[in-house]
Amino acid sequence: MxxxxxxxxxxxxxxxxxxxxxxxxxxxxxxxxxxxxxxxxxxxxxxxxxxxxxxxxxxxxxxxxxxxxxxxxxxxxxxxxxxxxxxxxxxxxxxxxxxxxxxxxxxxxxxxxxxxxxxxxxxxxxxxxxxxxxxxxxxxxxxxxxxxxxxxxxxxxxxxxxxxxxxxxxxxxxxxxxxxxxxxxxxxxxxxxxxxxxxxxxxxxxxxxxxxxxxxxxxxxxxxxxxxxRPCSRTVDHARRVVAQAEEGMGGIRRLGGAMVGPPLVTAARRLLANEHLMEELESSPRRPSSRTGDT
Missing domain, CATH: 3.20.20.60 (Phosphoenolpyruvate-binding domains)
Known part of the structure; x- marks a missing residue:
């Protein structure tokens, strides 16, 4: 549930x-x-x-x-x-x-x-x-x-x-x-x-x-x-580049800028971007009703 x-x-x-x-x-x-x-x-x-x-x-x-x-x-x-x-x-x-x-x-x-x-x-x-x-x-x-x-x-x-x-x-x-x-x-x-x-x-x-x-x-x-x-914009930008690199088929361990990026960091970047997307949705929806709205 x-x-x-x-x-x-x-x-x-x-x-x-x-x-x-x-x-x-x-x-x-x-x-x-x-x-x-x-x-x-x-x-x-x-x-x-x-x-x-x-x-x-x-x-x-x-x-x-x-x-x-x-x-x-x-x-x-x-x-x-x-x-x-x-x-x-x-x-x-x-x-x-x-x-x-x-x-x-x-x-x-x-x-x-x-x-x-x-x-x-x-x-x-x-x-x-x-x-x-x-x-x-x-x-x-x-x-x-x-x-x-x-x-x-x-x-x-x-x-x-x-x-x-x-x-x-x-x-x-x-x-x-x-x-x-x-x-x-x-x-x-x-x-x-x-x-x-x-x-x-x-x-x-x-x-x-x-x-x-x-x-x-x-x-x-x-x-x-x-x-x-909310993570800072620099962190979000880095996560986007990590995911973009992974989606281009560049698997394994690669260099991105001055950092090494492997599968666990790709997973972490995807999670961060998913959370950032949720935060953006929450900020753009200032009044979200309860799941109980309309109950008697």
Whole structure:
């Protein structure tokens, strides 16, 4: 069940703020993400659950919508699932946080299957146990359509800084597991709301590891993330020349300019150009409706 939705940017909105539920469409984020977990104090979980499921049950929104529930290892997570099933809501995806084993995704799949058989699952890897089990988690179910890195919780649990170097091992493990399973890897948010240059730099570093998107927590971060995910024009031009040379029948290992080019680099160039074409399509289509548009 492929999730044919670009996920360069997922804009988080706490589910207590319905006036912001459609913000993703306004600012050009690929996916709107309603949050029932960290963005909602425990005392307001029930109200947030009601607001989110009512919005998702309407089935008409200008951007694909995802719902982050609480961990299935908690009472609130179980209540989230029951509310989702009883409400008639049909999000495009459900994000499961703090995933530590394949069983959690399989349990969620079994719960959703009778009423929501086509809703995608996304797994947030944000604990030491989750990072250790990420390879098994990545292949838990065909419903899983992306791995998401959660740096803040991992930093808190390990008692280490929320900076690039301490988080590099976890990012690399998650990107490698996602790549091996054929899944997109989506990076953790950048929590400095005033440093858009820092958002771009962090996104470029994550892209270099294999991440294809990023969670964003402020509308201003969306454009910065999208810019950083696009390769520079020099890189695109080089990829075009590599592919052109290959299509002229010049196989094997050849010299192109000052670089040696072989079959693996041709494959990489084709992938880069395919991604660049997708980026161009996304930029030229500012309002793409959710797959649920028109549902009742």
């Amino acid at each position: 492929p999730w044919s939705i670009a996920c360069r940017s997922l804009l988080v909105t706490p589910a207590l703020e319905p006036s912001r539920f459609d913000k993703a469409a306004e600012v050009g984020a690929d996916v709107g993400l309603l949050d029932l977990e960290d963005g909602v104090p425990r005392a307001f979980k029930s109200e947030a659950r009601r607001l989110a499921t009512e919005h998702l049950a309407r089935g008409r929104w200008a951007r694909p919508m995802a719902l982050r529930i609480n961990s299935l290892r908690t009472e609130e997570g179980l209540r989230d699932v029951l509310a989702l099933l009883d409400s008639g809501a049909r999000p495009d995806a459900v994000l499961l946080p703090k995933v530590e084993s394949p069983v959690e995704l399989q349990q969620l799949e079994a719960l959703l299957e009778p009423r929501l058989p086509d809703v995608a699952l996304l797994a947030i890897i944000e604990t030491p146990r989750g990072v250790s089990a990420v390879d098994a988690i990545a292949t838990a179910t065909p419903r899983l359509q992306a791995l998401v890195f959660g740096a803040a919780d991992l930093s808190a649990q390990l008692g280490i800084p929320l900076t690039w170097e301490p988080m590099l091992y976890a990012r690399s493990r998650i990107a490698m597991a996602a790549g091996a399973a054929g899944l997109p890897a989506i990076d953790s948010p950048c929590f400095d709301l005033d440093d858009l240059a820092g958002v771009e730099e962090e996104t470029r570093r994550a892209r270099a590891l294999g991440f294809v998107g990023k969670i964003v927590i402020h509308p201003q971060q969306v454009a910065a993330v999208h810019r950083a995910l």
